[in-house]
Every structure is written in structure tokens, then in C-alpha cells.
Amino acid sequence: MQIIAKDFNLRHTIESGQPLTFFGDYSFSNNKTFLSYPVEYGKINVFGEQEGKDCILSIEGENYSKSELKKEIEERFGLKDNIKYIYKNIATDRFMEGAIKKFYGMRVTKNSIWETTLSFIVSQFNNIKRIRRIMLCLVERFGKGSFPGPDAIAGKEIAVCGAGFRSKYILEIAKLYDKELFDSYALLPYEDAKRELMHYKGIGDKVADCILLMGYKKLEAFPIDTWVKRVLTMEYGLHTKSIKKMHEFAKNRWNGFAGYAQQYIFWHGRSYLDKG
DNA sequence: ACCCAGGCGGGCG
DNA sequence: CGCCCGCATGGG
Numbered sequence: 001m002q003i004i005a006k007d008f009n010l011r012h013t014i015e016s017g018q019p020l021t022f023f024g025d026y027s028f029s030n031n032k033t034f035l036s037y038p039v040e041y042g043k044i045n046v047f048g049e050q051e052g053k054d055c056i057l058s059i060e061g062e063n064y065s066k067s068e069l070k071k072e073i074e075e076r077f078g079l080k081d082n083i084k085y086i087y088k089n090i091a092t093d094r095f096m097e098g099a100i101k102k103f104y105g106m107r108v109t110k111n112s113i114w115e116t117t118l119s120f121i122v123s124q125f126n127n128i129k130r131i132r133r134i135m136l137c138l139v140e141r142f143g144k145g146s147f148p149g150p151d152a153i154a155g156k157e158i159a160v161c162g163a164g165f166r167s168k169y170i171l172e173i174a175k176l177y178d179k180e181l182f183d184s185y186a187l188l189p190y191e192d193a194k195r196e197l198m199h200y201k202g203i204g205d206k207v208a209d210c211i212l213l214m215g216y217k218k219l220e221a222f223p224i225d226t227w228v229k230r231v232l233t234m235e236y237g238l239h240t241k242s243i244k245k246m247h248e249f250a251k252n253r254w255n256g257f258a259g260y261a262q263q264y265i266f267w268h269g270r271s272y273l274d275k276g
Numbered sequence: 277a278c279c280c281a282g283g284c285g286g287g288c289g
Numbered sequence: 290c291g292c293c294c295g296c297a298t299g300g301g
Contacts, residue, residue: 017282120282127281130299164297169284204284225282242291266282 001066003057003073007083009105010035010048010055016103016267017128018214019111019119020076022135023147038139038147044072053105078107078217081260090254090261095235099268108263109214113182115147116215120207121169130162137161150177169202176200190218205243213259222250222258223266231269 010033014020024037033048044061061069074080083105091097111119118138123131138161142148154174158167185193190212197208209223222228224246232238238249254261 123281124283125281125296126283126298127300130281133299162298164299165284165295166297202284206283210282223282226280227282244290270282 001059001069003059003070003079005055005057005077005079007053007105008055008077008079008107009050009053009103010046010057010077011050012103012106012267013077013109016106016263017270018109018263019116020109021128022119022122022132023115023139038143038145039072040146040149042146044069046073055105075110077109081107083107086257086260090257090264092253093236095231095268096261096264099264102271103264103267106263106267108217108219108260110217111214112147113186113211113215114150114177114179116211117173117177117182117203118153118170120210120214121173121202122163122166123210124166124202124204124207126166134161134163134166150174150179166202172201173203186216190220193218194221213262219259220251220256222247222254222262224262225266227266227270227273228262230273231265234273235269 011028014024014026014033014035020035020037024035026033026035031050033050035046035048036043039061042062044059044064047058049056057073059069059073061072064072087100091100119131119135122134138148138153138158139145141161142152142156142158150173153170155171158170163170185196188196193212193216194208197203197211198205203211206223206225209221212218212221213223224243229246232246232249236249238246240246250258250261
């Protein structure tokens with residue numbers, strides 16, 4: 001099946017440190033991108049051919065009807081997000097304009113709530129390469145090629161995947177995870193959903209915001225990590241160590257699209273403050 | 277050898 | 290509330 005996705009860049013989207021980068025297989029060459037990611041039953045393969053601002057997607061997925069597959073892709077990659085409207089609302093300074101120009105078409109993805117929860121518990125105090133290695137191990141060892149559900153992980157000997165101190169958080173959330181309950185958080189306002197998530201060990205302020213942004217697709221969520229802190233200080237002149245003040249700043253400046261702003265701050269800031 | 281990583285929990289003042 | 294520390298392990 002084919003979809004022509006306007007103002008969408010598959011490569012930027014999957015390279016930008018979002019869950020698909022953690023557990024999907026991908027490769028790039030020139031303007032072509034390939035991605036294969038595990039779903040509950042089997043895999044979905046996506047071929048993307050970039051033509052300027054647009055991307056021609058060819059998609060394969062066993063056990064999916066054509067309409068189901070289309071819906072999965074549109075939701076997973078945020079193709080229904082009104083990206084031009086979002087850009088218009090957040091591109092109010094040079095830094096953000098530059099970030100959008102450089103990574104035009106990068107979307108905030110929406111992965112399953114469980115995938116996102118597990119991914120970002122693994123992400124804490126960690127680096128992207130190792131996050132990926134750990135996630136791939138969990139998928140291979142416990143998911144048999146598909147993404148492992150909570151039951152496939154709970155009570156298992158997961159130390160082999162090298163998650164270190166995060167293993168105890170993984171095992172606990174796998175044991176406690178109640179799909180209906182977590183699904184119901186989607187109905188709560190952002191602040192309330194965040195408070196609920198933070199009751200679980202291993203989910204703090206930043207991980208909760210990541211889950212809310214990339215699992216629940218609550219676009220007002222603003223995950224604050226080391227890179228975001230650096231950019232807020234160096235580019236936005238916000239000299240504070242208070243996470244609370246940073247959230248207030250983001251809310252006032254980007255309002256309901258702080259999550260999109262954050263994804264561009266994170267990825268652009270990381271690539272140019274770091275060196276690459 | 278050394279420092280850092282898309283932080284968090286727990287303890288303290 | 291703010292601050293400080295330890296944390297498992299691998300990448301650079």
C-alpha cells in the first residue's frame with residue numbers, strides 16, 4: 001500500500017531518538033529510508049522515498065487490512081498532526097526556525113503506551129545507543145520477534161539484557177501494568193495523567209512527560225532532559241535549575257505545542273551543541 | 277583512566 | 290520545596 005505524506009520526513013522522524021529508534025530496524029541511503037518495526041502480531045515494513053518536503057511511503061504489514069494499516073501509519077507517525085499550524089505557532093525565534101528548517105517534516109510519533117513506557121524507563125540516565133541495544137535484546141529474547149508485552153517480561157531473568165539498575169523498574173512495571181488502567185489515563189487531563197504515571201517507580205518527571213508525549217500524544221507534555229536544559233539556558237536565556245520554572249516557561253511560550261517544540265529543541269540542540 | 281548518558285528514588289535540611 | 294548522593298553499565 002502507498003501513502004503520500006505531505007510535509008513529512010521519515011528519516012528525521014525515526015532518527016530523532018523516539019521509540020521506533022529504540023526497537024525498530026532501520027537503514028538509510030540518500031533519499032530512501034527503510035524501517036521495520038515489531039507490532040503485536042508480526043512486523044510492519046515501511047519504505048520511504050523523500051521528494052522534497054513530501055515522502056512517498058510504501059507499507060507492508062501481515063495480518064493487517066488495508067484500512068487498518070493506513071490508520072496505524074497515520075497514527076504512529078503523526079501524519080494527521082497539523083504540522084504547518086504547529087510550526088507557525090512555535091517558530092517564534094531564530095533557534096526554533098533553524099531547528100525546523102534543518103529537520104523539516106520531523107513528527108512526534110505515537111507508539112503504544114506500553115512500548116513507550118518501557119522504552120523511556122530504559123532511557124533514563126542512559127545513552128541512545130545503549131537504549132537501543134537493551135530494547136533490541138528485550139524484543140529478541142522475550143518478544144520472539146514481536147514487541148514483548150508485560151506478561152512476557154514479568155518475573156523473567158532480564159539481567160542478560162544489561163539494563164543495570166533499571167531492571168528492577170522494568171520488572172516492577174511489567175508486573176503492575178494494567179492495560180485498561182493505563183489506557184484510561186488517556187482520558188485524564190495532562191497534569192492528572194502525569195501524577196498517576198509518577199506513582200510508579202522508575203517514572204519521574206521527565207519519563208512521565210515522554211510517555212505522555214510519545215505514548216498518549218499529549219502535545220502539551222514537555223520532557224526536560226540534559227539537552228533541553230542546556231538549550232533553555234544557552235539559547236533562551238533561562239538561567240534556572242528549577243524544573244518547575246522550565247515547565248512554566250515552556251507552557252507560556254509554546255502552550256499546547258510544547259511537546260513539538262521540545263522534540264526540535266532536543267534533536268537540534270543535541271546535534272549542534274554537542275558537535276554531532 | 278576518565279567522564280558522561282533523553283533521571284530517579286531516597287534522605288536530609 | 291530544594292539539594293545531594295548513589296546507582297549498573299557501556300560509549301566516547
